[in-house]
Amino acid sequence: MGRHTVAAPASMPRRGIVMSIIGAVAVVALVGSGVYLWVGGHLNPLLASADGGCAEPVQLAVVADRTIAPALTAIAEDFDDANDGCVSTEITAQDSADTAAVLASGSADADAWVPESSVWLDRMNATAASLGQAVPAVEVRDGVASSPVVFAAAATKATALASEPVSWTRVLGGALPTILPDPEASAASLAGLYALRGHSSPDDPRQFAGAMIALGKSIPASTTAAFGALGASDAPMIVITSEAQVAAYNNEEQAEPLVAAYPTDGTVALDYPFVVLPEAASQQTETASADPEPDGVKTKAELLEDFEAAIRADTEVLTAAGFRAADGTGKLDLAGVGVEAPIAGTALDGAAQLEILRAWGVLTLRSRMLAVIDVSGSMEEPAESGLRRIDIFQQAAVGAMEKFSGEVELGVWIFSTARNGELDYEDLAPIAPLADLAHKQQIAGIIQSLPDRLGGATGLYDSTLAAVKRVRESYDPEKVNSVLLITDGKNEDENGISLEALLAELKKMDDPTKPVPVIMIGFGPDTDVPAMQQIAQVTKGAAYSASKPEDLGIVLVDALSQRTCRPNCG
Template identity: 75%
Template structure:
């Protein structure tokens, strides 16, 4: 990431050079007005820059994604040394997500940006618009390299991973344990999600949403952390990444190397566009000229000359970059068209077939969905344990059995950062109250709390009895969540019932709706998500209650239906009450 200067330095010669000069026959000559040193039998242009105007080399500033910055650093060093131009090229490594944010805010101070995907340009423009800024004036040129998205696993577990063909279909089905680095920061993860959606059933969008729920359960801090987890785990697991990232990891001589597994159902490639940050954009943050002073024509001419000189340097550097296929291949990159052979441990020699033109708008749409999905939840689960929950459902299981199966599956998908509490309800369950608190709202990452909730779920059949005290319980649950509201999380009530309100001594529907309206606080929204099990539910009443709280009502008869509506409850949080 250093600065590489071909021109002679203005610093004094080092000790070794001085000693060599003393020990040599030194002849000083003046050639064409320039000063040269004869050292031994060759001409050294050490001091020539003073006479040729190269004492202050022109600087090029390149910001590159961390994955490709080392290769560009090598190219820049050679370019500065071999170029006939007086140039110093500085390569700065920075995650593309960070660069996109800086550029969007107008703070980008560079001549060139090389992100690891063109999607960051879309992200930059979208962020600029959201900040009320003009979109940065940049010139995105063709990519200089590509790297396909792959699954990476520990080399010691390669045989187990390869026991079945790796595929996006297996990720969708939950049969391929997968770690997904945060798509907010990883272009490989975002492109992987785009590919995953393409392989999901178009008639069932919940399949893709369910896969995202599972992948979001544990989000590593970085791709490096994901690699560490894959190597340290006892069970075989794969990480969504790129060939280039696997190559960089293995070339760093780790204790345990990685192997790239190529999806049998196809993959995509990240491109690395060469983006010129134009003079207009670079000058956006400069101080305006003083209009009281008349402009000097010579200043304008000097500026135009400087721009032309910088453009010439950029052309030369870009040409050098595009002529460095061997350097890129040595670092694990394929050619811009996706072709090329690699000779790096852990990677396949031949390039896989991969799509490179990825839909930027679709990726941003997925990213927005991911952002909503990973908003940490704080939920109070309220479970109907009235006697009718012993009744059989369509598949012959008892309604309480259906709930137990779905609840266990949901618990496995939730992140440890999700906070969950459990109530049960039926008439006169707790003295005169229809509800009973069995577990407080607390993080599932707390092992003792998670075990407590698992125990509650297993104990439900033994708790059955009474009628359905729906309305009093709903009001009390909303009040409890609002009393302990956490503004940093999505606070909600998740209520499961198999029937309509049967508490003749409690409040009626109209009173419930009036009370919900009275305590409504837009700054502390508590949506109620109601899930009805069986044919005896009062769906109309459920819909009126959930509309009053900007929630949603669902009906489920089979265990898989309950799992589906749980996915909806998590993934449609941003659109309520107008979800399509």
């Protein structure tokens, strides 16, 4: 009686949508002894019950994250029954990222929201500010449940996985193969990145940036898709997720169940706050100053508070769904998860998580890049390690290639002087997706062949100008278009363009709607750093210098990870 729930369709896009929270549907429902017509999200009495105690049920609309919506639906059914048909509670399942976007745009057709984490409130506020909207006047209450962030693994590989400590430190160092669902849609993933940063070296920000680049190499379509990949992998690997999501997945009787591995170096937890949305919050204020309702008749504000209390009291339903108590305590008796609650570390910092999310967005932008590599004779010279400069570059280039996702498009030029007739540069591979295995193998072959291509002086300026022109000719507005130029020297082409002429040409070509930053990496003692900095500045790129060729790998990570600070990177 009085049970009316609406679930959002499973095919709904994960983020960036603005949708109506309650759709217009029409069905006939029997409530008590009265007949009601369901229209546009409301029950209208066609024939009110003479002895039901209320002429019309009060409608409560609650939007809940998909992970907790099934449990809240069960609680809502019991709650409506206990109120003798005087309330009808709808639970709409929706990804928290989507709800945050809806609320930020100024739409709030629900009374309450239970997001996966408080971070979505910070995201809502930041999005509203970016849209020029007022920050929604919501009332944030304590969490109604919690779920720690864990590592999910295929049950058949659990023994092999446990042969070494399962920790954030191993994820950070790349020693534990890890899948990360998109943190722009998953609070568990974002909280996982927060925990990961907490275990990185505060003195070396490249460590965390490098880990994010590696994790962003392949982003699954959803958490469920990530879980499915675990069983298909030959080697043990993990998915960063929440304990409740592991329990929910196993409840579906999967062919390959999961187990939750708890990080040995601590974890964090999602808090599921109860959020009263603007319309309901204003109604509460108005109700406090209005005339009281007749005896026995509760207002919407009172019923909303009662429903919140019902959620907190119904620990049986929440624990059966894999949730811990709001304070992180409680025991579970479910397949694949531990009985005792893990000890969560420090509370999640919303501002810090948004900072991480912004960095993630930059690091995982799909790039379209032309790599222009110096193959002048000086690349034969030995470095301090005894290896030649070209050998060290090969090692760094192979490592960088492994960090790129298949969606990155990469082309390769080499340059010295008179490389191709009168031209200082030579086009060896077009700009194309690394997802094309033949193209990726072609580039790998070029990298291996570089020692055999050395010779000539350094035709830096002509090659830079030609590379920018080439990227502009085939500009893709859906990607980050750039030139990555690596050199160990300074311009030595006396017959080529001057620095002043190069800078003038680059300024003339500049188009703010089609930026082509030049990222210049110089290594070794002979690089012309001032010239590199001027070229980078005029193209809104960046210039990096590795004082030792051995530092080239570290500098490549910087070049990939500091796109937000250009052209003023430290």
